Amino acid sequence: MTQNHVSGMETSAISVLKRAVELDHSGRFQESLVCYQEGIQLLMDVLRAVKDDLKRGHYREKIKGYMDRAEQIKAHVNQIKDDGKYHEQIRISEDATGYSYESLFKPYISSALTEVWIEDPYIRHTHQLYNLLRFCEMLLKAPCKVNVVHLLTSQDEADSSQQNSALAELKESLRVQGVTLDLRYSSTIHDREIRFDNGWIIKIGRGLDYFKRPKGRFSIGYCDYDLRQCQETTVDIFHTQHTKTVGDS
Template identity: 35%
Template sequence: MTTALKAKELLIRAVECDQNGRILEAQTLYQDGIADLMSFVSTEPDDQRRKGFLTRINEYINRADAIKSRINGKLMLGKVIAHLSINENDTGHDYDQIFGEYMTKKTIEILIEEPYLTQNYQYQNLIRFLELAVTNCSQLKYIRLITKQDATNVDQQRTNLGQIKADLERRNVAFHIKYEDSLHDRRIYLSNGYIIKIGRGLHFYKASNPMYSIGLTNYKYRKCLQTDVDIWTNSNSTD
């Protein structure tokens, strides 16, 4: 497939996602399509055709910027509807028990901002969350993960996340990974209007001790680290 055809395909899909309310996926597709179209235009010898392409590119950039503003607005605005304080060594706080009720069939997209994904237990926590997502969110189509790059073992991190991506895509869920080394926020945005903010992100469980004991796979039996959980909703939330 030529660069121009690839760009066209990406941008058509971006418009479709935009129209269907899948704004996270639309934003990614717009960005990728614009990049490919810019690459094609840079080699276009005809001035008139190049100007035409640049006009279209600006239109797509404006659409992508509008989506970015919508996403930022959803993340920044809203009100707290539930608060939970988890004390040191508490048990009974599996992800499903804390926020599973907000992850519904109307959740078609999820944004996960989790800075730290470098250790085995951190990948296990992510998988546990994703298992809950594919179980509760039957119409889930797209997940975007934003995390920091593992400075000590970037290849292993990419391999691990690549395996997760491949598995989700076999389940017809697109998985986009973005690395931001300045990331500090820990929050999860659900496209049905709920935002989950956890002080420690996904990683508030203590190690199973001894390893082969109750709580190894069922997190409601795991002891926790102290943290706070807030559930936010914006005006567009739907149950």
């Protein structure tokens, strides 16, 4: 392994761990834990590639420090989850980037996740239907085995034909992937939240529709949602030992 490659891995590790510390200090513990784990793995890769004993000792010390902090966070998160008091808030500012569904939901997806509930009154217009499609694609690529997605939304009263045909197509496409789309409509729904059967509840002020319209079809951010600007919104994350089904009060 070349020195440049080792240096590149070290730079990546420092960047990820710096982000972990920032999130840690902001009280965004679940997110920081993911970054600590990724950064520690990168540092361990560097350690394996380094031959100098002095440097190896330096990396071992760093790794131990970060591992100790990650364990403290894990114990803290588990305790407040057990107490039913977990609440974390993320404020997405106007024009912010880096908030694709992959980035936002990654800390809360685990191998135990098999069932998802989506409550969002506005899955009607083309871009909103595409948002749902992208969210489902994210779940299919994630390290979990989701087999049921429950969607509770409202029907487009002006013209429901596009909504109905798009959701029917998505339902069939998910079926081919081994996932059931359980679709229900409500005329009184107003809350927006996403629930995972591993206990995580994510409430986004704007639901899945927090992205700005791209400036054009060949503008940066049109395909990659991490590069797309967001509208200002607040994300509240909770954890419960008992996941309710859609429609429960």
